Amino acid sequence: MQGMMMHRDLRIIDILTYAAEAFPDQGIVSARDEGDVNRLSYPEILGRVSQLAHGLKKLGVKEGDRVATLAWNGHRHFELYYGISGIGAVCHTLNPRLPAEQMSYILNHAQDSVLCVDLSLIGLVEALKGDVPEGMKIVVMTDRAHMPDTSLDVLCYEELLDGQPTDMDWPEFPETTAAGLCYTSGTTGNPKGALYSHRSTVLHALYVVAGHPQSLSSGRRALPVVPLFHVNAWGMPYTAPLAGMTMVMPGRFLDGASLYDLMQAEEVYTAWGVPTVWAGLQAEIEKRGNKPPKGFEDLVVGGSAAPRAMIAAFEAMGVNVNQAWGMTEMSPIGTRGLLPEWLKSASKDEQIDAKTGAGRRLFGVEFKIVDDDGNRLPHDGETTGELYVRGNTVIRAYFENEEATKAAFDADGWFGTGDVSTVGEDGRLIIRDRAKDLVKSGGEWISSIDLENHATAHPDIAACAVIAVPHPKWDERPVLVVVPAGDKRITLDALHDFMSDHFAKWQLPDDIVFVDDLPLTATGKVSKLTLREQFSDYVLPEFRESTA
Numbered sequence: 001m002q003g004m005m006m007h008r009d010l011r012i013i014d015i016l017t018y019a020a021e022a023f024p025d026q027g028i029v030s031a032r033d034e035g036d037v038n039r040l041s042y043p044e045i046l047g048r049v050s051q052l053a054h055g056l057k058k059l060g061v062k063e064g065d066r067v068a069t070l071a072w073n074g075h076r077h078f079e080l081y082y083g084i085s086g087i088g089a090v091c092h093t094l095n096p097r098l099p100a101e102q103m104s105y106i107l108n109h110a111q112d113s114v115l116c117v118d119l120s121l122i123g124l125v126e127a128l129k130g131d132v133p134e135g136m137k138i139v140v141m142t143d144r145a146h147m148p149d150t151s152l153d154v155l156c157y158e159e160l161l162d163g164q165p166t167d168m169d170w171p172e173f174p175e176t177t178a179a180g181l182c183y184t185s186g187t188t189g190n191p192k193g194a195l196y197s198h199r200s201t202v203l204h205a206l207y208v209v210a211g212h213p214q215s216l217s218s219g220r221r222a223l224p225v226v227p228l229f230h231v232n233a234w235g236m237p238y239t240a241p242l243a244g245m246t247m248v249m250p251g252r253f254l255d256g257a258s259l260y261d262l263m264q265a266e267e268v269y270t271a272w273g274v275p276t277v278w279a280g281l282q283a284e285i286e287k288r289g290n291k292p293p294k295g296f297e298d299l300v301v302g303g304s305a306a307p308r309a310m311i312a313a314f315e316a317m318g319v320n321v322n323q324a325w326g327m328t329e330m331s332p333i334g335t336r337g338l339l340p341e342w343l344k345s346a347s348k349d350e351q352i353d354a355k356t357g358a359g360r361r362l363f364g365v366e367f368k369i370v371d372d373d374g375n376r377l378p379h380d381g382e383t384t385g386e387l388y389v390r391g392n393t394v395i396r397a398y399f400e401n402e403e404a405t406k407a408a409f410d411a412d413g414w415f416g417t418g419d420v421s422t423v424g425e426d427g428r429l430i431i432r433d434r435a436k437d438l439v440k441s442g443g444e445w446i447s448s449i450d451l452e453n454h455a456t457a458h459p460d461i462a463a464c465a466v467i468a469v470p471h472p473k474w475d476e477r478p479v480l481v482v483v484p485a486g487d488k489r490i491t492l493d494a495l496h497d498f499m500s501d502h503f504a505k506w507q508l509p510d511d512i513v514f515v516d517d518l519p520l521t522a523t524g525k526v527s528k529l530t531l532r533e534q535f536s537d538y539v540l541p542e543f544r545e546s547t548a
């Protein structure tokens with residue numbers, strides 16, 4: 001028997017029309033490429049989004065067309081999210097940190113018909129030297145007065161909007177219609193596209209608002225450092241308006257001092273981003289007498305594991321820290337914070353320990369962990385296996401990429417995350433490592449995340465990463481790559497002493513090497529791949545001695 005309820009297709013634009021009605025005093029504050037700070041309310045933004053939609057249609061954009069964006073976090077990028085998907089086209093976000101050849105590959109693979117680019121990023125488009133889809137139009141996201149001097153044939157964003165109606169009869173289409181396209185960073189091989197639908201995007205927003213009630217609460221201000229150019233800024237352009245929050249868009253300056261000043265001036269309550277960015281903010285706060293920016297009470301960290309020392313430092317400043325775990329292929333968030341009731345009953349140390357985990361399973365995403373043969377393992381908080389996921393916000397295939405699709409799913413249609421994890425009875429997720437970053441030593445494995453987490457707590461270590469180095473007897477051994485905190489160089493003995501309470505002797509690194517900086521990926525995570533390449537000629541001390 002069928003239920004007897006109406007069926008209305010879920011549409012992304014309905015989030016914004018709702019926010020304009022329900023939260024007219026909230027909106028978007030943007031630090032812009034032009035050097036000013038712009039303020040728009042949700043009703044004003046909705047008017048501009050309607051103008052944009054009319055403008056895009058005039059440019060010839062039709063349902064299903066891909067429109068690319070190459071931009072920092074700002075109101076125009078947000079407008080493109082809604083204007084493009086509102087008319088049934090696909091908002092394809094491009095990562096400006098990718099090398100030119102990957103950018104060309106992605107533009108051509110997606111066959112984008114229009115590319116909207118921020119003023120400060122026009123040079124990246126010039127560098128593509130025409131290696132873009134034939135007939136692709138380029139729109140510079142600024143007004144006439146700021147249009148750049150460029151050899152490219154370009155249109156002006158504000159002129160596209162000028163004179164267009166500020167309302168729109170938004171078209172209806174099936175909720176399974178594609179709305180957004182994002183390519184994985186492509187650390188190995190070519191990038192692969194995740195193609196989100198209206199349905200998956202709206203459901204993801206609802207799941208995340210329900211799962212992060214403390215961070216997403218109306219009348220407060222949220223700062224996405226996580227970029228709109230990648231994985232939909234963890235869905236914040238949808239969750240913030242849905243929850244009635246104002247978004248503070250930082251633009252292109254993401255160093256500690258710029259973030260501190262913006263957060264202080266705009267009284268940001270919650271900030272979301274990867275650990276490397278928060279390390280910069282933490283240092284800035286320490287520089288300014290350990291006083292966090294005014295009103296800053298909540299931090300959401302994700303993208304890679306947050307070190308324990310960082311969590312402890314922010315918590316000691318009175319900032320509540322939560323981790324979110326997820327993937328491009330999952331829209332991207334798959335976990336929620338720990339229960340406030342549990343946190344109240346735990347000691348500060350227990351709380352911080354728990355927060356080094358990735359949080360608890362979010363409603364709408366199912367987890368299973370399996371052994372090497374694909375057999376299910378128990379969710380007991382101890383047993384470790386590879387994590388597979390399933391749900392309405394998880395991809396069912398990669399965009400036009402059969403080969404990658406074949407490799408990504410098991411026989412029952414679950415998506416393999418490549419993360420080696422434990423899951424607790426209460427859905428608590430601990431990421432032990434990415435399968436390819438685990439150190440396999442003597443038939444056992446060592447978690448690089450665990451080692452890094454404990455090592456960064458040492459005062460002489462500013463940042464570090466573990467790499468696996470081949471070993472004839474043990475297969476692989478861990479080596480710690482360290483960015484020193486000051487002039488002191490920690491010795492291997494001192495490191496072992498510091499870490500021996502938490503690790504068996506065989507799990508401790510065989511060597512320490514010092515570097516000035518750790519290489520980062522296009523999404524701001526430490527790039528283990530680059531490190532492994534950098535140290536491909538490295539020889540472990542025991543073999544250096546034997547050849548000496």
Ligand code: ADP
Pocket residue numbers: 184185230231301302303304305306323324325326327328329358417418419431433434523525
């Ligand atoms: P990106 O493209 O942003 O790098 P990916 O989808 O490639 O995003 O990254 C997803 C991976 O990042 C996960 O599979 C996991 O290994 C890692 N990750 C994300 N969030 C966390 C977290 N909170 N803790 C540990 N690892 C994380």
